Amino acid sequence: MPDPQWLAGQLRRPSGDDAAEVGRNMNASNGPLNLRCIAQLACTAGDRVLEIGPGNGGFVRPLLEAAPALDYTGVDWSDAMVAEARADNTDLVAAGRVRFLQGSSAALPFADAAFDRVLAVHTLYFWEPPESHLAEIARVLRPGGSLCIAFGDAGFMRDLPFTAHGFRLYTLERARETIEAADLRVLDAVAHRESGQSNAGATVDKHVHIVCCDRP
Numbered sequence: 327m328p329d330p331q332w333l334a335g336q337l338r339r340p341s342g343d344d345a346a347e348v349g350r351n352m353n354a355s356n357g358p359l360n361l362r363c364i365a366q367l368a369c370t371a372g373d374r375v376l377e378i379g380p381g382n383g384g385f386v387r388p389l390l391e392a393a394p395a396l397d398y399t400g401v402d403w404s405d406a407m408v409a410e411a412r413a414d415n416t417d418l419v420a421a422g423r424v425r426f427l428q429g430s431s432a433a434l435p436f437a438d439a440a441f442d443r444v445l446a447v448h449t450l451y452f453w454e455p456p457e458s459h460l461a462e463i464a465r466v467l468r469p470g471g472s473l474c475i476a477f478g479d480a481g482f483m484r485d486l487p488f489t490a491h492g493f494r495l496y497t498l499e500r501a502r503e504t505i506e507a508a509d510l511r512v513l514d515a516v517a518h519r520e521s522g523q524s525n526a527g528a529t530v531d532k533h534v535h536i537v538c539c540d541r542p
Contacts (some may be wrong), residue, residue: 327487327526334491336367337525338403338452340381347407349382355525356448359476359518359534360385361445366536367474368515369393373442376401376433376466379449383411386424389445397442398424401431403452405531432458439468450477450501451493460508472538473510477501477517482533486524498535505539514538 335341340348354508364385370377371394380386380400383409385488390396402408411426418424429435431453453459463473478486480495490496502512518534 327528328362330365330487331491333480333526334394334488334493337488339405340406340491342406344404345404346382346410349384349407349410351525353380353384356434357385358520358522359532360447360517361388361444362534363394363474363476364389366538367392367443367445369396369443371395372474374396374440375399375443376434376436376441378444379403380411380426380445380465381407383415383424383426386411386415386418388464390418390423396423399436400424400426401429401434402426403428403430430459432462434462435468436466438465439471441464442468442471444473445475446473447476448478450475450496451489454494456494456504457508460505460510464508465511467510467541469541471541472513473541474536475501475505475539476534476536479533479535482531486526486530488526496535498537501535501537505537509541510538510539511542512537 336348369392374397377400406427408426480497482497483489515537525531
């Protein structure tokens, strides 16, 4: 099992020689959840989609299949993940269907109301403070646009050794309060449960909240 503090840092921002493997492991661990979030996002034809923390872009192709003529942008903190995403999706990048940028969701380089949908899976823990990131997401989301945000329940996450190192944990109630304080409206919350591999390599019973919001 990897060192918990090292793993926490890599999950927050993959870097160095281990970044590519960390990205692949995250894809394996989070596959069913990502596909369910794509379905919950409910894209429609021509939507402009922003993903916060896409990692190596492993779920861009199923997202693009969710509706015709989607325009996709992914923003990730990790330079290494942006490079992996571009390399793994060269055909889509060359065709102008997707773009991957390095940056923080606390300072997004986009105009107001630039996107119809925003997706953020397992990134909420790292937003410090979360209000700044959510305010930026609300800014770039058009009125009536939607945000799908997924995060592990605090009760489940506390049992994972790496979350003691720099993870801000959330119950559904705390997340709802934090999201709505950013002038986003929570429309629905569904529980995603599965037994599968954690990022530490152990088999665990996962409890994840998928929260669907809009900008009034």
